[in-house]
Amino acid sequence: MHISEGYLSGPVLLSSAVLAIAGTAIGLKRLDYEQIAQAGMMAAVFFVAGLIHVPVGPSNAHLIMNGIIGLLMGWSAFPVILAALVLQAVFFQFGGFTTLGINTLIMAAPAVAVHYLFGPLISRPHKTGSVAAFAAAATAVAFSAVLMAASLLFTDEKFWALAGTTLVVHIPIMITEAIIAAFCIGFIKKVKPEMITGKTVTLKSSHSVIASQPQEKRSCN
Template sequence: MHIADGVIAAPVIAGATIVSVVGLGLGLRALTPERIPVVAVLSATFFVASLIHITLGPSSVHLIFNGLVGVLLGWAAFPAMFVGLLLQSVLFGFGGVTVLGVNLFNIALPGLMCGLAARPVIARFGPSGAAAAGAVAGAAAVGLTAMLVALSLGLSGREFIPAAKLTVLAHLPVMAIEGAVTAAAVLLIKRVRPDMLASSRPVRATAPVS
């Protein structure tokens, strides 16, 4: 899902990086001091959860959870996923340094959009309605990310178009899996701790610092 260095053309990198920086700036405004701990702990949770691999035929897929991140964190999804990608690329040395902006754009933007769209529905309806909205958000976020990855490849050169098509195809089963898992996660949270999903505003631990 994430792209390595040396593949994407410079204009694509520039465009996506600019949008990502704007997204980070807006996300930073949502990251008030009293929300930093909850965003940090949840982004660490998503990092750990993305190491869950599900065996699928001869290969295995790992979950991305960008839709669920968007649902729980709202605009803070941008800084949270930036931290995740930064840790992955720089501290663990997986690469993707020069395309950090592209990867953030491809993963965080769909997550944020699906999260903002699904959150009011999840807050308003009962557990089963919330689970359905979660399923749609989880699947759509992965689908949109696959399309954006394909778009970044396709815009970088005609020769990447077959690889771009293959990326979208390969993510169809991931969409289904991600949708099912996100639905179950939302269902559990809605039953056990509905206040995490309650207001139209994303989660915040207790009252603000006075």
């Protein structure tokens, strides 16, 4: 999900860059130095996930996974996604400097939204958690597609056909991503629940799973 160089108008590029900078600033502020390795690693996984092509009907699509990044990272999704995009620009020239802002915004804003909308529900047991993960990933992709279409429409109202096609193309991707995200979150919850329940995985809690559960923590203190 990228807008390449040369499509968008000045006002759209600049205003989205301002919003992306604001989001990144908030994300960086909330990211402790203790979590910086964690964030870098997540950005690397996000980058690699973008290279995985999954069959969707007769064609295939690459994963986006901004929903999962949002659920795991919250506001830090902004700097994490920005870092991954810079790497993509340098390695593959998917975009350059002028579209970093809009592309960060397209993927990170939905990630943060999903974090607030579905984050509390994810840690619920069994079905509720899976349904929340499904809904989170679907919402993230849908919101991203809407932002992408909006950026084209704000550039030129007559881009309606292009914007509409962008939306339609993302429907099968949205469903595929949602299915994958539901299984993915289910797996993480079984294998390493503190990645989802405990907000931050710091050194103190790193050796015991129990320590990151709030109730136990209280009794320790």
